[in-house]
Amino acid sequence: MRLASWNVNSIRARIDRVIAFLDRANVDVLAMQEIKCRPDQFPTERFTAAGYEVACHGLHQYNGVAIASRVGLADVAESFPGQPSFAKAGEEGVVEARALGAMCGDVRVWSVYVPNGRTLDDPHYAYKLEFLRALARAAGPWASEGPIALVGDWNVAPLDTDIWSLDAPEAATHVARDAREALAAIERAGLEELSRRYLPEPHTYTFWDYQQLRFPRGEGMRIDFAYASPALASRARAAAIDRAERKGAGASDHAPVMVDFVDAPGSVVP
DNA sequence: ATGACTTGGACACCAAGA
Numbered sequence: 001m002r003l004a005s006w007n008v009n010s011i012r013a014r015i016d017r018v019i020a021f022l023d024r025a026n027v028d029v030l031a032m033q034e035i036k037c038r039p040d041q042f043p044t045e046r047f048t049a050a051g052y053e054v055a056c057h058g059l060h061q062y063n064g065v066a067i068a069s070r071v072g073l074a075d076v077a078e079s080f081p082g083q084p085s086f087a088k089a090g091e092e093g094v095v096e097a098r099a100l101g102a103m104c105g106d107v108r109v110w111s112v113y114v115p116n117g118r119t120l121d122d123p124h125y126a127y128k129l130e131f132l133r134a135l136a137r138a139a140g141p142w143a144s145e146g147p148i149a150l151v152g153d154w155n156v157a158p159l160d161t162d163i164w165s166l167d168a169p170e171a172a173t174h175v176a177r178d179a180r181e182a183l184a185a186i187e188r189a190g191l192e193e194l195s196r197r198y199l200p201e202p203h204t205y206t207f208w209d210y211q212q213l214r215f216p217r218g219e220g221m222r223i224d225f226a227y228a229s230p231a232l233a234s235r236a237r238a239a240a241i242d243r244a245e246r247k248g249a250g251a252s253d254h255a256p257v258m259v260d261f262v263d264a265p266g267s268v269v270p
Numbered sequence: 271a272t273g274a275c276t277t278g279g280a281c282a283c284c285a286a287g288a
Contacts, residue, residue, distance in 0.1 A: 009287085010277055034287085036277065061278045062286065116288055155288070170288045209288065210275035221288075253276080253287085 001071060001105060001261045003029045005151035005226055006245075007113070007207075007254035011035040011066065014252055015043045019050055021245060021256065028071050029104045030256075031111035033153045035064035042066065057100045064097045065113050065152070071105040080110065080138045084130045086123075098131070106264060107232060108142070112152030117173030125173055128155065129182045136185035139227075143190030147232035147264070150191060153207075153224050153254065156183040161202035162222035170209070174223060191227040194259045198239035206241055207254045215246055224257045235261040 004027045008014045011032060022030060030052075035042065038058050047054045053073035058064030067073065078100060085093030098113040112135065117128040135150075142148045157163040157174045166175055173179060187193065205220030214220060228236065238260040246255045 013277065034277095116286080118286085118288085168288090172288095174288070207288075211288095212274075214275095223288085 001028045004256045004258040005031040006256035007033040007153040009252040029069045031151045032066040033113035057097045059097045065100040065111040069104040074103040077101040082134045086127045108148040110150045114155045132182035139189040143229045148229040150227040164219035192233040194226045194236045195239045226259045
Protein backbone atom coordinates (compact mmCIF):
# COMPACT_ATOMS: atom_id res chain seq x y z
CA MET A 1 0.00 0.00 0.00
CA ARG A 2 1.26 3.41 -0.95
CA LEU A 3 0.16 6.07 1.53
CA ALA A 4 0.62 9.75 0.74
CA SER A 5 0.05 12.87 2.82
CA TRP A 6 -0.30 16.28 1.25
CA ASN A 7 -1.24 19.75 2.45
CA VAL A 8 -3.04 20.71 -0.76
CA ASN A 9 -3.82 24.32 0.25
CA SER A 10 -7.39 24.29 -1.15
CA ILE A 11 -8.70 21.13 -2.79
CA ARG A 12 -10.86 23.16 -5.16
CA ALA A 13 -7.89 25.13 -6.47
CA ARG A 14 -5.74 21.97 -6.66
CA ILE A 15 -8.14 19.25 -7.81
CA ASP A 16 -6.65 18.74 -11.29
CA ARG A 17 -3.14 18.42 -9.87
CA VAL A 18 -4.28 16.13 -7.06
CA ILE A 19 -6.09 13.72 -9.41
CA ALA A 20 -3.10 13.71 -11.76
CA PHE A 21 -0.80 13.04 -8.80
CA LEU A 22 -2.83 10.03 -7.63
CA ASP A 23 -2.44 8.47 -11.06
CA ARG A 24 1.18 9.45 -11.68
CA ALA A 25 2.39 8.39 -8.22
CA ASN A 26 0.16 5.29 -8.03
CA VAL A 27 -1.25 6.35 -4.64
CA ASP A 28 -3.59 4.02 -2.76
CA VAL A 29 -4.46 6.31 0.15
CA LEU A 30 -4.11 10.10 0.19
CA ALA A 31 -4.46 12.08 3.42
CA MET A 32 -5.09 15.74 2.65
CA GLN A 33 -4.80 18.83 4.80
CA GLU A 34 -6.00 22.41 4.28
CA ILE A 35 -8.81 21.44 1.94
CA LYS A 36 -10.33 24.86 2.72
CA CYS A 37 -13.96 23.90 2.13
CA ARG A 38 -17.05 22.24 3.54
CA PRO A 39 -18.09 18.72 2.54
CA ASP A 40 -20.79 20.06 0.20
CA GLN A 41 -18.08 22.01 -1.66
CA PHE A 42 -15.63 19.09 -1.88
CA PRO A 43 -15.07 17.70 -5.42
CA THR A 44 -15.99 14.17 -4.37
CA GLU A 45 -17.05 13.08 -7.84
CA ARG A 46 -13.57 13.68 -9.24
CA PHE A 47 -12.16 11.17 -6.75
CA THR A 48 -15.01 8.73 -7.33
CA ALA A 49 -14.39 8.83 -11.06
CA ALA A 50 -10.72 8.03 -10.38
CA GLY A 51 -11.68 5.02 -8.28
CA TYR A 52 -11.35 6.46 -4.77
CA GLU A 53 -13.72 6.73 -1.85
CA VAL A 54 -13.54 9.98 0.09
CA ALA A 55 -14.17 11.17 3.62
CA CYS A 56 -13.82 14.84 4.41
CA HIS A 57 -14.17 17.12 7.38
CA GLY A 58 -14.32 20.87 6.81
CA LEU A 59 -16.23 23.68 8.51
CA HIS A 60 -15.43 26.69 6.30
CA GLN A 61 -12.66 28.20 4.18
CA TYR A 62 -9.95 27.55 6.77
CA ASN A 63 -8.27 24.28 7.71
CA GLY A 64 -10.13 21.10 6.77
CA VAL A 65 -8.87 17.53 6.28
CA ALA A 66 -9.81 14.64 4.01
CA ILE A 67 -8.85 11.07 3.11
CA ALA A 68 -9.17 9.41 -0.29
CA SER A 69 -8.71 5.65 -0.55
CA ARG A 70 -8.96 2.96 -3.22
CA VAL A 71 -8.37 0.15 -0.72
CA GLY A 72 -11.50 0.72 1.34
CA LEU A 73 -12.69 3.50 3.62
CA ALA A 74 -14.58 2.71 6.83
CA ASP A 75 -15.08 3.73 10.45
CA VAL A 76 -14.60 7.44 9.77
CA ALA A 77 -13.95 9.64 12.79
CA GLU A 78 -13.90 13.43 12.87
CA SER A 79 -11.42 14.82 15.42
CA PHE A 80 -9.39 12.68 17.82
CA PRO A 81 -10.46 11.92 21.41
CA GLY A 82 -9.51 14.88 23.57
CA GLN A 83 -8.80 17.21 20.65
CA PRO A 84 -8.72 20.75 22.08
CA SER A 85 -10.97 23.53 20.90
CA PHE A 86 -9.92 27.07 20.09
CA ALA A 87 -11.88 30.12 21.22
CA LYS A 88 -11.49 33.46 19.50
CA ALA A 89 -11.67 36.44 21.84
CA GLY A 90 -15.21 36.72 23.21
CA GLU A 91 -16.47 33.65 21.37
CA GLU A 92 -17.32 30.05 22.18
CA GLY A 93 -14.58 27.48 21.61
CA VAL A 94 -14.69 25.46 18.40
CA VAL A 95 -13.12 22.07 17.73
CA GLU A 96 -11.59 22.89 14.36
CA ALA A 97 -11.45 20.53 11.36
CA ARG A 98 -7.88 19.35 11.89
CA ALA A 99 -8.07 15.57 12.26
CA LEU A 100 -9.87 12.83 10.37
CA GLY A 101 -9.44 9.09 10.88
CA ALA A 102 -10.53 6.16 8.72
CA MET A 103 -9.81 2.48 8.21
CA CYS A 104 -8.12 2.10 4.82
CA GLY A 105 -7.65 -1.60 4.24
CA ASP A 106 -6.23 -2.89 7.51
CA VAL A 107 -4.56 0.42 8.39
CA ARG A 108 -6.10 3.13 10.57
CA VAL A 109 -5.09 6.38 8.87
CA TRP A 110 -5.31 9.79 10.55
CA SER A 111 -4.97 12.95 8.48
CA VAL A 112 -3.68 15.63 10.84
CA TYR A 113 -3.30 19.39 10.44
CA VAL A 114 -1.51 20.87 13.44
CA PRO A 115 -2.21 24.58 14.11
CA ASN A 116 0.45 26.93 12.75
CA GLY A 117 0.87 28.92 15.95
CA ARG A 118 1.29 32.27 14.14
CA THR A 119 3.66 33.91 16.65
CA LEU A 120 5.11 32.81 19.99
CA ASP A 121 2.97 35.32 21.91
CA ASP A 122 -0.26 34.53 20.05
CA PRO A 123 -3.00 32.39 21.65
CA HIS A 124 -2.68 30.16 18.59
CA TYR A 125 0.75 29.10 19.77
CA ALA A 126 -0.52 27.79 23.12
CA TYR A 127 -3.28 26.10 21.13
CA LYS A 128 -0.68 24.46 18.90
CA LEU A 129 1.20 23.05 21.89
CA GLU A 130 -2.00 21.79 23.50
CA PHE A 131 -3.09 20.20 20.23
CA LEU A 132 0.18 18.27 19.93
CA ARG A 133 0.17 17.22 23.59
CA ALA A 134 -3.44 16.03 23.39
CA LEU A 135 -2.68 14.08 20.22
CA ALA A 136 0.29 12.40 21.89
CA ARG A 137 -1.99 11.38 24.78
CA ALA A 138 -4.56 9.96 22.35
CA ALA A 139 -1.83 8.15 20.39
CA GLY A 140 -0.43 6.38 23.44
CA PRO A 141 -3.00 3.55 23.46
CA TRP A 142 -3.06 3.43 19.63
CA ALA A 143 0.62 2.64 19.42
CA SER A 144 0.09 -0.86 20.80
CA GLU A 145 -3.25 -1.58 19.11
CA GLY A 146 -2.33 -2.36 15.51
CA PRO A 147 -1.32 -0.75 12.22
CA ILE A 148 -1.93 2.99 12.63
CA ALA A 149 -0.58 5.92 10.62
CA LEU A 150 -0.64 9.54 11.76
CA VAL A 151 0.27 11.65 8.76
CA GLY A 152 -0.01 15.29 7.94
CA ASP A 153 1.25 18.82 8.33
CA TRP A 154 2.79 19.02 11.81
CA ASN A 155 4.01 22.61 11.55
CA VAL A 156 7.17 21.76 13.48
CA ALA A 157 10.72 21.51 12.12
CA PRO A 158 12.29 19.02 14.57
CA LEU A 159 15.94 19.49 13.56
CA ASP A 160 17.94 22.63 12.85
CA THR A 161 18.70 21.12 9.43
CA ASP A 162 14.95 20.90 8.72
CA ILE A 163 14.85 24.60 7.90
CA TRP A 164 16.77 26.87 5.58
CA SER A 165 17.26 29.55 8.24
CA LEU A 166 16.62 29.44 11.97
CA ASP A 167 16.32 33.21 11.90
CA ALA A 168 13.37 33.43 9.52
CA PRO A 169 10.72 35.21 11.60
CA GLU A 170 7.90 33.01 10.31
CA ALA A 171 9.84 29.96 11.52
CA ALA A 172 9.94 30.85 15.22
CA THR A 173 6.81 28.82 16.02
CA HIS A 174 8.24 25.84 14.12
CA VAL A 175 11.65 25.55 15.77
CA ALA A 176 10.82 26.66 19.34
CA ARG A 177 11.97 24.22 22.01
CA ASP A 178 8.51 23.56 23.42
CA ALA A 179 7.05 23.01 19.95
CA ARG A 180 9.75 20.46 19.19
CA GLU A 181 9.24 18.89 22.59
CA ALA A 182 5.49 18.62 22.00
CA LEU A 183 6.10 16.86 18.70
CA ALA A 184 8.70 14.56 20.27
CA ALA A 185 5.94 13.30 22.57
CA ILE A 186 4.37 11.64 19.53
CA GLU A 187 7.48 9.50 19.18
CA ARG A 188 7.64 8.89 22.90
CA ALA A 189 4.07 7.56 22.60
CA GLY A 190 5.62 4.77 20.55
CA LEU A 191 5.23 5.98 16.96
CA GLU A 192 8.08 6.12 14.45
CA GLU A 193 8.44 8.82 11.82
CA LEU A 194 9.09 6.97 8.56
CA SER A 195 10.14 9.65 6.06
CA ARG A 196 13.21 10.32 8.20
CA ARG A 197 14.09 6.61 8.21
CA TYR A 198 14.43 6.59 4.41
CA LEU A 199 15.23 10.26 3.75
CA PRO A 200 17.71 11.35 6.45
CA GLU A 201 19.57 13.85 4.27
CA PRO A 202 19.77 17.32 5.90
CA HIS A 203 17.79 20.10 4.20
CA THR A 204 15.23 17.69 2.80
CA TYR A 205 12.17 19.93 2.76
CA THR A 206 8.42 19.49 2.31
CA PHE A 207 7.32 23.14 2.35
CA TRP A 208 8.50 26.27 0.56
CA ASP A 209 6.70 29.57 1.15
CA TYR A 210 5.10 31.24 -1.85
CA GLN A 211 6.83 34.49 -0.94
CA GLN A 212 10.40 35.63 -1.58
CA LEU A 213 11.11 33.01 -4.25
CA ARG A 214 11.61 30.44 -1.51
CA PHE A 215 11.30 27.40 -3.81
CA PRO A 216 13.71 28.48 -6.57
CA ARG A 217 16.13 29.58 -3.86
CA GLY A 218 15.91 26.22 -2.12
CA GLU A 219 14.69 27.83 1.10
CA GLY A 220 12.19 25.47 2.70
CA MET A 221 11.14 23.62 5.82
CA ARG A 222 10.56 19.99 6.68
CA ILE A 223 7.24 20.00 8.53
CA ASP A 224 5.19 17.20 6.95
CA PHE A 225 5.69 13.76 8.49
CA ALA A 226 4.34 10.22 8.56
CA TYR A 227 4.24 8.52 11.96
CA ALA A 228 3.39 4.84 12.31
CA SER A 229 2.73 2.38 15.10
CA PRO A 230 5.24 -0.51 15.46
CA ALA A 231 2.80 -2.91 13.79
CA LEU A 232 2.79 -0.69 10.70
CA ALA A 233 6.35 0.67 10.84
CA SER A 234 7.69 -2.88 10.47
CA ARG A 235 5.88 -3.09 7.13
CA ALA A 236 7.41 0.12 5.69
CA ARG A 237 9.83 -0.34 2.82
CA ALA A 238 10.38 3.09 1.27
CA ALA A 239 9.49 6.79 1.49
CA ALA A 240 9.64 9.75 -0.86
CA ILE A 241 8.92 13.46 -0.99
CA ASP A 242 7.48 14.45 -4.35
CA ARG A 243 9.31 17.73 -4.86
CA ALA A 244 8.04 17.93 -8.43
CA GLU A 245 4.60 18.78 -7.09
CA ARG A 246 5.93 22.10 -5.79
CA LYS A 247 6.95 23.13 -9.31
CA GLY A 248 5.06 25.10 -11.89
CA ALA A 249 1.97 27.27 -11.90
CA GLY A 250 -0.81 26.31 -9.52
CA ALA A 251 1.32 24.33 -7.06
CA SER A 252 0.56 23.93 -3.38
CA ASP A 253 3.25 25.35 -1.10
CA HIS A 254 3.69 21.80 0.31
CA ALA A 255 4.98 18.68 -1.44
CA PRO A 256 3.42 15.24 -0.86
CA VAL A 257 5.14 12.79 1.51
CA MET A 258 4.76 9.12 0.56
CA VAL A 259 5.44 5.85 2.36
CA ASP A 260 5.21 2.31 0.94
CA PHE A 261 4.04 -0.60 3.07
CA VAL A 262 4.00 -4.30 2.35
CA ASP A 263 0.95 -6.35 3.30
CA ALA A 264 0.76 -7.80 6.78
CA PRO A 265 2.39 -11.24 7.09
CA GLY A 266 -0.21 -13.90 6.42
CA SER A 267 -2.71 -11.48 4.89
CA VAL A 268 -4.75 -12.82 2.02
CA VAL A 269 -4.80 -10.82 -1.19
CA PRO A 270 -8.35 -11.01 -2.62
C1' DA B 271 15.15 41.41 -15.00
C1' DT B 272 14.01 47.08 -11.20
C1' DG B 273 10.28 41.90 -10.08
C1' DA B 274 7.89 41.29 -4.75
C1' DC B 275 2.49 34.95 -2.62
C1' DT B 276 -1.82 32.41 -2.55
C1' DT B 277 -6.54 31.25 -1.18
C1' DG B 278 -11.53 32.18 -0.32
C1' DG B 279 -15.11 35.28 1.28
C1' DA B 280 -17.55 39.24 0.66
C1' DC B 281 -15.42 42.36 -1.90
C1' DA B 282 -11.83 45.39 -4.41
C1' DC B 283 -10.15 44.65 1.21
C1' DC B 284 -9.31 41.16 4.62
C1' DA B 285 -7.88 36.90 7.42
C1' DA B 286 -4.89 33.13 7.34
C1' DG B 287 -1.01 30.53 6.28
C1' DA B 288 4.34 29.56 8.05
